[in-house]
Amino acid sequence: MNKEEVGQEEPRQPVKRRIPVWGIIQVFLIPILLVAALGVGLAVGYVILGKKELADVFEWSTWKHVYDLVFAP
Numbered sequence: 001m002n003k004e005e006v007g008q009e010e011p012r013q014p015v016k017r018r019i020p021v022w023g024i025i026q027v028f029l030i031p032i033l034l035v036a037a038l039g040v041g042l043a044v045g046y047v048i049l050g051k052k053e054l055a056d057v058f059e060w061s062t063w064k065h066v067y068d069l070v071f072a073p
Helices: 021-049 054-058 060-070
Strands: none
Touching (some): 021 054
Protein backbone atom coordinates (compact mmCIF):
# COMPACT_ATOMS: atom_id res chain seq x y z
CA MET A 1 0.00 0.00 0.00
CA ASN A 2 1.10 3.51 -0.79
CA LYS A 3 0.93 6.39 1.63
CA GLU A 4 -1.63 8.08 -0.62
CA GLU A 5 -3.92 5.09 -0.39
CA VAL A 6 -3.82 5.08 3.39
CA GLY A 7 -4.36 8.86 3.56
CA GLN A 8 -1.08 9.71 5.21
CA GLU A 9 1.10 12.39 3.75
CA GLU A 10 4.66 13.20 4.54
CA PRO A 11 5.03 16.17 6.88
CA ARG A 12 5.69 19.38 4.98
CA GLN A 13 8.65 21.61 5.67
CA PRO A 14 7.64 25.02 7.04
CA VAL A 15 7.83 27.69 4.38
CA LYS A 16 10.52 30.24 5.19
CA ARG A 17 9.26 33.70 4.42
CA ARG A 18 11.79 36.35 3.56
CA ILE A 19 11.16 39.76 5.00
CA PRO A 20 11.32 42.20 2.08
CA VAL A 21 14.01 44.81 2.59
CA TRP A 22 11.98 47.46 0.77
CA GLY A 23 9.10 46.92 3.22
CA ILE A 24 11.39 47.60 6.17
CA ILE A 25 12.77 50.69 4.45
CA GLN A 26 9.26 52.00 3.84
CA VAL A 27 8.19 51.48 7.43
CA PHE A 28 11.16 53.30 8.95
CA LEU A 29 12.64 55.57 6.32
CA ILE A 30 9.52 57.27 5.01
CA PRO A 31 8.31 58.60 8.40
CA ILE A 32 11.84 59.80 9.17
CA LEU A 33 12.00 61.61 5.83
CA LEU A 34 8.59 63.18 6.44
CA VAL A 35 9.66 64.53 9.84
CA ALA A 36 12.93 65.81 8.36
CA ALA A 37 11.04 67.54 5.53
CA LEU A 38 8.73 69.15 8.07
CA GLY A 39 11.68 70.46 10.08
CA VAL A 40 13.47 71.79 7.00
CA GLY A 41 10.27 73.41 5.78
CA LEU A 42 9.69 75.10 9.12
CA ALA A 43 13.27 76.34 9.22
CA VAL A 44 13.24 77.61 5.64
CA GLY A 45 9.90 79.30 6.05
CA TYR A 46 10.80 80.93 9.35
CA VAL A 47 14.40 81.93 8.56
CA ILE A 48 14.31 82.80 4.86
CA LEU A 49 10.75 84.00 4.40
CA GLY A 50 10.24 85.38 7.90
CA LYS A 51 13.78 86.75 8.29
CA LYS A 52 14.07 85.52 11.87
CA GLU A 53 16.78 83.67 13.81
CA LEU A 54 17.20 79.91 13.28
CA ALA A 55 17.29 79.31 17.04
CA ASP A 56 13.75 80.68 17.34
CA VAL A 57 12.42 77.89 15.14
CA PHE A 58 12.92 75.32 17.89
CA GLU A 59 11.25 77.28 20.70
CA TRP A 60 7.77 76.21 21.75
CA SER A 61 6.65 79.78 22.42
CA THR A 62 7.25 80.69 18.76
CA TRP A 63 4.83 78.06 17.48
CA LYS A 64 2.31 78.78 20.22
CA HIS A 65 2.32 82.38 19.06
CA VAL A 66 1.86 81.33 15.41
CA TYR A 67 -1.00 79.02 16.42
CA ASP A 68 -2.65 81.84 18.35
CA LEU A 69 -2.35 84.16 15.35
CA VAL A 70 -3.87 81.63 12.95
CA PHE A 71 -6.70 80.45 15.18
CA ALA A 72 -7.49 83.69 16.97
CA PRO A 73 -11.21 84.25 17.63
